Amino acid sequence: MPYAIDETHDPKLTSWVESANDPQSDFPIQNLPWCQVLRDDEDESLQTGVRIGSCVVILDELDEAGMLEGTGWIYGADVEVISELDPADRNVIRKRLSQLLSADCADLRDNSDLRERAVIEFRGDVSEQGDILMLPVFPHDYTDFYASINHATNVGSMFRPDNPLLPNYKHIPIGYHGRASSIVPSGTHIKRPIGQQAPAEDGGSPAFGPCKLLDYEMEMGAIIGRGNELGDHVTIEEAEDHILGLCILNDWSARDLQKWEYVPLGPFLAKNFASTVSPYIVTMEALAPFRCPVAERAEGDPQPLPYMFNEQNQKQGGFDITLEVWIASEKMREQGMEPIRLSKGNFRDMYWTIAQMVTHHTVNGCNLNPGDLLGSGTVSGTTRDSRGSLLELTWDGDPFAEPPVLVPGTQRTPIKLPTGEERKFIADGDEIIMKAYCEREGYRRIGFGECRGIIEPARANT
Numbered sequence: 001m002p003y004a005i006d007e008t009h010d011p012k013l014t015s016w017v018e019s020a021n022d023p024q025s026d027f028p029i030q031n032l033p034w035c036q037v038l039r040d041d042e043d044e045s046l047q048t049g050v051r052i053g054s055c056v057v058i059l060d061e062l063d064e065a066g067m068l069e070g071t072g073w074i075y076g077a078d079v080e081v082i083s084e085l086d087p088a089d090r091n092v093i094r095k096r097l098s099q100l101l102s103a104d105c106a107d108l109r110d111n112s113d114l115r116e117r118a119v120i121e122f123r124g125d126v127s128e129q130g131d132i133l134m135l136p137v138f139p140h141d142y143t144d145f146y147a148s149i150n151h152a153t154n155v156g157s158m159f160r161p162d163n164p165l166l167p168n169y170k171h172i173p174i175g176y177h178g179r180a181s182s183i184v185p186s187g188t189h190i191k192r193p194i195g196q197q198a199p200a201e202d203g204g205s206p207a208f209g210p211c212k213l214l215d216y217e218m219e220m221g222a223i224i225g226r227g228n229e230l231g232d233h234v235t236i237e238e239a240e241d242h243i244l245g246l247c248i249l250n251d252w253s254a255r256d257l258q259k260w261e262y263v264p265l266g267p268f269l270a271k272n273f274a275s276t277v278s279p280y281i282v283t284m285e286a287l288a289p290f291r292c293p294v295a296e297r298a299e300g301d302p303q304p305l306p307y308m309f310n311e312q313n314q315k316q317g318g319f320d321i322t323l324e325v326w327i328a329s330e331k332m333r334e335q336g337m338e339p340i341r342l343s344k345g346n347f348r349d350m351y352w353t354i355a356q357m358v359t360h361h362t363v364n365g366c367n368l369n370p371g372d373l374l375g376s377g378t379v380s381g382t383t384r385d386s387r388g389s390l391l392e393l394t395w396d397g398d399p400f401a402e403p404p405v406l407v408p409g410t411q412r413t414p415i416k417l418p419t420g421e422e423r424k425f426i427a428d429g430d431e432i433i434m435k436a437y438c439e440r441e442g443y444r445r446i447g448f449g450e451c452r453g454i455i456e457p458a459r460a461n462t
C-alpha cells in the first residue's frame with residue numbers, strides 16, 4: 001500500500017494561510033489538491049498549483065526561488081507530467097509543500113515578494129487578478145463505469161423491468177468509452193442537447209428535438225497516474241500506484257436519447273455532449289486517512305475473479321467520501337435564494353473499487369495514459385435521499401420491490417423548489433452543484449470543492 005498516513009495528515013497541523021484553518025474549509029494544509037491555472041499574464045501561461053484555503057500556490061514560482069530544490073519538481077510541469085511520477089516521488093513534493101505552508105515555517109511566509117507572486121487569492125474559480133481555474137488535467141481518454149449496484153438496479157428496473165440487473169454485472173465492472181473532447185471545467189454553461197427520442201409506442205417513429213429528460217449523474221472521477229504499455233496490464237496489487245487522485249464528475253445524461261440509442265452498443269449522444277469535472281485533483285496521498293473496506297456483497301453474490309481480488313484491496317480499496325447534489329433554478333437565483341440539496345450519498349457504497357476498474361480496464365492489454373479520466377458511475381445508496389440522479393430521485397418505485405415499477409417520464413414525483421417550481425428533470429436555467437468531502441474522527445476534514453454547471457436552452461436551429 002503506497003499511500004501511508006504520515007506527518008502531512010497530522011490534524012494539529014495549521015497553515016499561515018489563515019483561510020485554510022477554518023474547520024469548514026475544503027482545503028486545509030492536509031489536503032493540497034492539484035489544479036491548473038490560466039494566468040492573466042502576457043503569455044496567458046498555464047501553471048500548476050495546489051489549493052490551500054482560499055489561495056492557489058504556483059509551484060514554478062516556488063521553484064524559481066529555489067524552494068523546491070531536492071524534491072524532483074520539474075519546472076513547467078503540468079498535472080499530466082506530475083501524474084507520470086512515481087507515487088513516492090510525488091510524496092516528496094507533498095511533504096515539502098506541507099512544510100513550506102505550515103504555520104511555523106518562515107521561508108515563504110516571511111518572504112512577501114515571493115508570496116505575492118506565488119500565493120494567489122481566489123474568489124470562486126477566478127483570482128483577484130483575473131487568473132482562471134482550468135480543468136485540473138486535460139484527459140486524452142475517458143472511460144465511464146457503472147460501479148454502484150444500487151444505481152444499476154434502479155436504472156435497470158426502469159429500462160428493463162423484467163430484467164434489471166444483467167447477469168454480467170456482479171462479475172465485470174461494466175463501462176463504456178466516453179469522449180474526452182467534451183469534458184469541461186466546473187462553471188461551464190451546458191447547452192441542452194438535441195437528438196432522437198424514443199418512440200412513444202413500440203414500432204413508432206422517433207421524435208426529434210431538444211432533450212426533454214435531461215439529468216445529471218453524481219460520480220467520482222479517478223485520474224490515472226502512470227500508464228501502462230499497450231499489451232501490458234496493471235495487476236490489482238499495482239493498480240493504486242497508477243492513480244493520481246480523485247475529482248468530482250457530473251456525467252450529464254439525456255435520458256430520452258439514451259433510452260432510444262443504448263441498445264445494443266451502449267450510451268452515445270446521450271452522454272457525450274458534456275461532462276463536467278471539479279477544478280481540483282485530491283491526491284491518493286491526501287485521501288489515505290479516508291480509506292475503507294469494499295462494500296459488503298450480498299449473500300450469494302460471486303466473489304470477483306482472482307485477477308480482481310486482493311486482500312488489501314478488499315480491506316482498504318474503498319473511499320469514505322460524502323457526495324452531495326444541490327440545485328438552484330434561475331428563479332431561485334433571481335430571488336436571491338440559496339441552492340437546496342437534492343441528495344447525499346457515499347462513495348464507500350460502490351460494488352467495484354477504482355483499483356478493480358483499473359485492473360479490469362487493462363487486463364486485455366489496453367493501455368491507460370497519464371491523466372486519463374475514469375468515471376465511477378453514478379453513486380447511489382439504498383435510501384431514497386442517496387440516489388445520485390434525478391432519474392432515480394423522482395422515481396417512486398422501490399428498487400428492491402418485486403416486481404420493480406415505473407418507466408422514465410411517467411408517474412414521477414416531482415421535487416418541489418422553494419419558489420413553488422417543480423422538477424422531474426433539469427429545466428433550462430437550472431444550476432446543478434455537486435460537492436464532496438471526507439470526514440473521519442481523528443483527522444482533518446478535506447473536500448473536493450464544487451462541480452457546477454448551468455443548463456442553457458438548446459440551440460435554435462433544430
Ligand code: CA
Pocket residue numbers: 144145217219251375377378
Ligand atoms: Ca455515468
